[in-house]
Amino acid sequence: MTDSRTYHHGDLRRALLxxxxxxxxxxxxxxxxxxDLARRAGVSHAAPAHHFGDKAGLLTALAAQGFDLLAQALTAADGDPLEAGVAYVDFAVTRRAYFEVMFRPEFYRADDAELIAARGRAGAVLRAGVAALPTGSAPVDPGRDALAxxxxxxxxxxxxxxxxxxDRVGDNPRDAARTVLRRLAP
Amino acid sequence: MTDSRTYHHGDLRRALLxxxxxxxxxxxxxxxxxxDLARRAGVSHAAPAHHFGDKAGLLTALAAQGFDLLAQALTAADGDPLEAGVAYVDFAVTRRAYFEVMFRPEFYRADDAELIAARGRAGAVLRAGVAALPTGSAPVDPGRDALAxxxxxxxxxxxxxxxxxxDRVGDNPRDAARTVLRRLAP
DNA sequence: TCCTAATCTTGCCATTGACAAGATGTCACT
DNA sequence: AGTGACATCTTGTCAATGGCAAGATTAGGA
Incomplete structure (x- = not known):
């Protein structure tokens, strides 16, 4: 599949991502x-254009994939708001490349249909994850707590x-995140 | 000062920033x-290099300046943690260019002395701003609440x-921020 | 006045993104 | 099997960019 001798790469889109x-x-x-991506994949410099059009196209595909992976990671927390938050931070750190692209719309096409769909799916999981949050002293706006x-x-x-x-935060993002997030979800 | 007819610009560093x-x-x-910056300032394409070395140098200067401006904006809130938070968000929105550079160390030289000093000053104001925060139900870690x-x-x-x-968050960042931040500082 | 250093310009090169045109392989259809 | 349409990939090219080197111009102090 990844044989570089063939004229057709066979799985170039995935290899480029x-x-x-x-x-x-x-x-x-x-x-x-x-x-550089073309060199890493062992193809010519113009090959990526065929699959993604331009750089923004590639990053759009990456961002969409990232939102789906985030949704998947949040789903694993399954109802526990604190663990959903920890999973969010963990995703950002362990899948940094995805995260850094996802929230920089200037790098991709924010009007892409697939991207909007994927972001919507992640948003739904996100809202579901914080639905069980204990509200503040007085329940003000149900959306406010989710946003917070x-x-x-x-x-x-x-x-x-x-x-x-x-430095004193330490080097374990999950533990540090749990400590901080407990301020909202005790 | 900004006369383009003279060989020496006179205030090029400031103009470039x-x-x-x-x-x-x-x-x-x-x-x-x-x-592009050189064109906007009316100088040759190599002029910026003399003042900032390279692009990272320019963004380093910009980030350092940004941290000082942020410290200044936070100081204006003067003791009120909620208003300090609102000022933080307001700074990010109204001085977006600064904010977007300040928290992207890959764009500048994070080991620059002036930058580190400016960031330190902003950090001190930040910590002072949230010092008056009401702690959570049980006081856990004084640093935790500041971090949160x-x-x-x-x-x-x-x-x-x-x-x-x-969309329902509205288009006024200060009001929206105040609502969300009240979740922590009622 | 003069001269040293700072400031700015011109010229150059490697790299990049994007486009155009051509080469190669794949696959459906007969 | 044969063939033609299409997807995939390559080569070639161009303008723009960052960065470096060498030279021109000016400011400001000795």
């Missing part, structure tokens, strides 16, 4: 080079990835 | 082009900028 994940882990999504939960998980994940958290 | 803010607002920090507060403000700001929040 896999190479993109590697490259993004190494240099970030901004410095991603389509020609999403914000704190997303914020912690983003700050962790940015590397700006103080 | 201002042009960078405009450009980032238009195309984002990733697509920033030094040559930072996370929720940063997360909401990031999600707002990413444009992924549902």
């Amino acid at each position: 896999a190479a993109a994940l590697e490259a993004i882990d190494e240099v970030g999504p901004a410095a991603l080079s389509l020609r 939960a999403w914000s704190i998980a997303h914020g912690f994940a983003t700050l962790w990835l940015a590397g700006v958290l103080p | 201002a042009a960078a803010l405009e450009a980032i607002d238009e195309v984002g920090p990733a697509a920033l082009s030094l040559r 507060a930072w996370s929720i403000a940063h997360g909401f700001a990031t999600l707002w900028l990413a444009g992924v929040l549902p």
